[in-house]
Amino acid sequence: GQQVMQIPQYQHVQEGEDFTTYCNSSTTLSNIQWYKQRPGGHPVFLIQLVKSGEVKKQKRLTFQFGEAKKNSSLHITATQTTDVGTYFCAGQDDMRFGAGTRLTVKP
């Protein structure tokens, strides 16, 4: 079955530094979704990528979908303390979530 791997598992950055998390699938994905979960909270939908090579931006967040539709990335520019949380990717074919990347930001 589809396997979705995320790296790194944890990332600690100084406020203002950039952050990137990577998502890799063992199979080609129809599309991919990204979610953010704050500590003690529930996953909140961020974005969906559908097309091969697609790039989408939301303010300081940049999302990419690989040409082969087997990998994706989320890049945050100039992190802020409000970015703290765990970022998950999910292959939507069978809604399989990665284990997430937990981001902590030191002010």
Next chain:
Amino acid sequence: DAGVTQSPTHLIKTRGQHVTLRCSPISGHKSVSWYQQVLGQGPQFIFQYYEKEERGRGNFPDRFSARQFPNYSSELNVNALLLGDSALYLCASSRGTGFILDTQYFGPGTRLTVL
């Protein structure tokens, strides 16, 4: 509009008992999905229901069952609870049947502890 609601917020059970968790989707959403999230891991898909019919099932034992009511609310039932069932149970609602291009909105979850 109200978001996805779940009840109860927290629940403590002992091994062997059964539990029923409840979810009300966003108004106008016809699909409800259930997920199990163990601490430190991503959500694991359990079921999806649309128009009262099961449309998807994850790799969970038959102790897990669910149903959807005419008002689109849903229940998740777990029988013969095991310690390993301790987790946050999340409900997500979406407009239609397919996962494809369908945004899911998660509820706050029910924290189940099995002793």
